[in-house]
Amino acid sequence: xxxxxxxxxxxxxxxxxxxxxxxxxxxxxxxxxxxxxxxxxxxxxxxxxxxxxxxxxxxxxxxxxxxxxxxxxxxxxxxxxxxxxxxxxxxxxxxxxxxxxxxxxxxxxxxxxxxxxxxxxxxxxxxxxxxxxxxxxxxxxxxxxxxxxxxxxxxxxxxxxxxxxxxxxxxxxxxxxxxxxxxxxxxxxxxxxxxxxxxxxxxxxxxxxxxxxxxxxxxxxxxxxxxxxxxxxxxxxxxxxxxxxxxxxxxxxxxxxxxxxxxxxxxxxxxxxxxxxxxxxxxxxxxxxxxxxxxxxxxxxxxxxxxxxxxxxxxxxxxxxxxxxxxxxxxxxxxxxxxxxxxxxxxxxxxxxxxxxxxxxxxxxxxxxxxxxxxxxxxxxxxxxxxxxxxxxxxxxxxxxxxxxxxxxxxxxxxxxxxxxxxxxxxxxxxxxxxxxxxxxxxxxxxxxxxxxxxxxxxxxxxxxxxxx
RNA sequence: GGCCCGGUGGGAGAGAGGCUAUCCAGAGGAUUGCAAAUCCUUGUACACCAGUUCGAAUCUGGUCCGGGCCUCCA
Numbered sequence: 257x258x259x260x261x262x263x264x265x266x267x268x269x270x271x272x273x274x275x276x277x278x279x280x281x282x283x284x285x286x287x288x289x290x291x292x293x294x295x296x297x298x299x300x301x302x303x304x305x306x307x308x309x310x311x312x313x314x315x316x317x318x319x320x321x322x323x324x325x326x327x328x329x330x331x332x333x334x335x336x337x338x339x340x341x342x343x344x345x346x347x348x349x350x351x352x353x354x355x356x357x358x359x360x361x362x363x364x365x366x367x368x369x370x371x372x373x374x375x376x377x378x379x380x381x382x383x384x385x386x387x388x389x390x391x392x393x394x395x396x397x398x399x400x401x402x403x404x405x406x407x408x409x410x411x412x413x414x415x416x417x418x419x420x421x422x423x424x425x426x427x428x429x430x431x432x433x434x435x436x437x438x439x440x441x442x443x444x445x446x447x448x449x450x451x452x453x454x455x456x457x458x459x460x461x462x463x464x465x466x467x468x469x470x471x472x473x474x475x476x477x478x479x480x481x482x483x484x485x486x487x488x489x490x491x492x493x494x495x496x497x498x499x500x501x502x503x504x505x506x507x508x509x510x511x512x513x514x515x516x517x518x519x520x521x522x523x524x525x526x527x528x529x530x531x532x533x534x535x536x537x538x539x540x541x542x543x544x545x546x547x548x549x550x551x552x553x554x555x556x557x558x559x560x561x562x563x564x565x566x567x568x569x570x571x572x573x574x575x576x577x578x579x580x581x582x583x584x585x586x587x588x589x590x591x592x593x594x595x596x597x598x599x600x601x602x603x604x605x606x607x608x609x610x611x612x613x614x615x616x617x618x619x620x621x622x623x624x625x626x627x628x629x630x631x632x633x634x635x636x637x638x639x640x641x642x643x644x645x646x647x648x649x650x651x652x653x654x655x656x657x658x659x660x661x662x663x664x665x666x667x668x669x670x671x672x673x674x675x676x677x678x679x680x681x682x683x684x685x686x687x688x689x690x691x692x693x694x695x696x697x698x699x700x701x702x703x704x705x706x707x708x709x710x711x712x713x714x715x716x717x718x719x720x721x722x723x724x725x
Numbered sequence: 726g727g728c729c730c731g732g733u734g735g736g737a738g739a740g741a742g743g744c745u746a747u748c749c750a751g752a753g754g755a756u757u758g759c760a761a762a763u764c765c766u767u768g769u770a771c772a773c774c775a776g777u778u779c780g781a782a783u784c785u786g787g788u789c790c791g792g793g794c795c796u797c798c799a
Contacts, residue, residue, distance in 0.1 A: 267729090285799075293799095300799050330797070413728055414795065461797085483799030484730090490798095515730085516793070524799095553748085554738060559731075559792065569737060569749050576748085579762070612739050616747045626763055692758055699760080710761045717762095 259314060259606045261479070262557060264487060264511040265411055269608055274478050275509065279317045281473040282308065283508075285465060285482035285490070286368070288325040289349035290334040292533040293356050295547070295562055296483075296517040296524045302548050302650070303514045303556040303609070304481045305362045309648050310605050321472045322365035323465060324350055326372050327458055332447060342448055356534040359544030360551075361650040367472050371464040375450045378459045378467040381501050382439045382452075390500040395430040396442035396455055402435040405496045411511060412488035437493050439463055462493035470498065480508040484515055514556045524562065532562070543659075545651050546571045552611040552649055573615070577652055578659045580622045581639055583714070586655040592640040601645040614649060621645065660719035671720070676707055680716050683709075 259272040274280050284304045287297055304322075311318045325331075326346040335342045357364070382398050385391035390404045402408050402416050409415050419435040427434045438460035443449030449456040469477065475498070482491065491511065498507040517524050524531045537547055550570035554560045581589060604613040621642050628635050646652035661671065683698035699709055708721040 287799080288797095297799050303799095328797090412794075415727095419795065484793075485798055487729090488794060489796085514799070516799080518792080550737095557730090558738085561737085563737090565749085566737065572749060576762095610739075612737095612747085616739070619747055623764090687758075690758080696759070708761070711757080711759095712762075719761095 257603050257606055259310075260608055261510050261512060262608050263509075264513050265508075270510070272478075272510065274315070275476055277315065279319065280311050280315045280479075281477035282311070282318065282320045282479040282481065283465070283469045283473055283477060284320070284322045284365070284480070285486055286322040286324050286365075287349075287353050288328050288330060289346045289353060290328070290331040291349060292535050293353050294524065294531040294533045295537065295551075296531065298357070298360060298534050298547065299517050299551050299556075299560065300481065300483050300514045301357050301362050302360055302551045304512075305364075306552065306605075306611060306648070306650060307479075307481070307512075307609055308363065308365075309650060310602070310609065313602065313648065314606075319367065319473065320365045321367045321369065321469065323468055324353075324368055324370045325461075325464060326350070326370050327448060327464075328371075328461065352535070356538070359538055360534070360548045361544060361653055363650075369468040369472060371459070371468070374464060374468050374471065375459065377471055378463045379440075379450075379452050381463065381467050381470070381497065382459075384501045385439065385497065388500060388503075390496075391439055392432065393454055394432070396457065397430045397438055398440040398454055399431060399436040400439055400493065400496060400500075401432065402437070402496065403433060405500055407499075408435075408496055409492065411495060412492050414488060414492070437462065437489060439497070462490055462497060465490070466494050466497040466501070469494075470502075475502045475505045475507070477508060479510045479512060481512040481514070484513040487511075487513055512556075515559045517560045517562050519562050537567070542567055543571070543574075545654065546574060549574055549615075549649075549651055552651075553615060555612055556609055573619075574651065574659070576622055577618065577642075577646065578654075578656045580625045580642060581652065582656040582660070582717070584636060584639060585657070586643075586653075588636065589639050589643050592636050594637050594640050599641075599645055599648075601648055605648060611649060614645075618642070618646060618649075660717070662720040671705075671707070676702065676718060680709065680718065684716060 260269045261272050262269045282304070284300065287293060293301075304320075308318060308320045311320075324346075327342075331342060331345055335345045338345070354364075382391065385400065386393065386398065391398055391400050402419075409419065416433075416435050440452060440454055440457050440459055440463075442455055442457040447458070449458050469480070480491070480494075495507050499505070519530045519532075534547065538544060546567055547570075550562070550566050551560065553566070553570060601614045601617045604610050604617055607613070621638075625635065625638055625642065628638070643652055679698050679702055683695045686692070686694040686698065702709060702718070703721075706721045707718050709716055709718050
């Protein structure tokens with residue numbers, strides 16, 4: 257079965273035909289680093305990480321580029337509000353972003369270019385656009401002349417005429433036409449800036465992605481991803497810049513956009529203030545894998561209504577999955593080398609990254625394994641396959657016992673393992689002699705400490721109960 | 726105003742012309758010293774109105790409702 261992807265540019269699902277089947281190239285718009293990443297920022301990270309995992313399975317080489325935007329007016333204002341240097345802000349939130357996304361099992365990109373490391377490339381691209389008469393200089397600004405670009409607006413289904421007619425804001429004096437956008441703008445003495453042929457200034461927002469994708473992936477590459485809100489104007493303008501600078505060479509073959517995340521049915525946005533940061537959820541004790549699964553439970557193009565109940569559901573599903581693996585350590589499961597079976601999960605994901613369908617398949621596998629309910633070598637092989645399938649989604653990467661005992665949680669109070677094990681031993685001794693009153697008393701003692709016991713055929717296992725998440 | 730998406734059972738959420746989605750929650754049963762876990766069974770789903778079709782939740786047209794973009798935003 258072929259890999260099919262929904263292409264925003266054509267508005268339909270298409271069979272994926274790479275530029276070079278030996279080397280897939282993908283660019284995804286990364287964060288502007290001036291604040292903690294919220295759960296909506298995490299969605300494209302998780303979605304495209306999952307896509308990257310699939311691509312790496314299907315093709316011999318994948319280069320995944322995700323940028324860091326470290327020069328932007330929002331960063332400038334955040335720095336001045338907090339009385340900190342720009343560099344302090346960008347370094348701090350870049351590190352925070354990395355730490356948070358790692359918790360979500362994001363493998364990260366192969367190349368993570370920073371905008372400020374590519375000013376030279378950006379200036380060169382602007383010069384090229386001026387030279388080819390797609391851009392003009394006015395009042396210290398360099399602007400892209402939208403009407404010079406034949407297909408401008410195709411990605412977002414807008415015509416330049418509509419955009420001009422719909423312009424809601426007052427047109428700046430330096431624009432020849434309301435739809436024109438800034439490639440380079442002047443900086444005041446207190447704003448960060450770089451020397452350029454047009455004076456000291458800084459790049460417009462869209463320029464970095466055009467310049468950095470060209471440098472790291474070439475003029476034409478396979479996939480460009482990001483959130484739906486980037487379709488216009490960001491990606492539209494990227495296309496304009498790159499196609500015109502490259503004398504009409506195709507820029508991106510497949511445009512992929514993830515849907516919005518809503519909270520209580522409303523778009524989550526910084527301006528509305530109705531957002532959860534990833535850090536906040538982690539600190540509350542939600543596991544990164546739980547957050548990741550909650551994000552993958554709906555298809556990437558669908559809107560996702562984020563809720564605590566959704567997280568709780570994801571947690572319950574992961575409990576079920578880890579219960580399948582329990583009885584073997586993660587190392588045993590990983591190291592059990594076996595021929596990779598035909599994976600139905602892979603086939604499901606090849607249908608436009610159908611992660612909910614893949615999760616469904618995982619539940620099917622889980623049910624089959626539960627019915628076997630023995631822990632010999634043959635089930636170890638099945639667990640190995642189950643683990644591999646789950647790994648495509650980037651979940652089930654922890655040791656099962658650690659998952660249930662909360663060992664991966666930083667925020668948990670230390671559990672006294674010796675006390676727990678001793679109490680279980682005492683209780684089992686009581687059970688063996690038929691003293692169920694004592695057995696239940698010991699169970700209650702542990703229960704009060706949020707330790708839940710399960711008596712299985714192989715013995716008694718325990719887990720941290722709900723409330724600790 | 727223009728342009729996009731959507732509306733599926735208590736909740737989440739796939740599917741996509743005829744075949745049980747699945748998970749969570751609920752009910753009944755099996756199992757268990759008791760539990761938990763697991764297994765089995767189970768409930769009223771496809772916004773509305775027409776049309777196409779032997780057959781539509783799935784296609785077409787319209788209606789209503791919701792969200793988004795057109796301005797910084799994943």
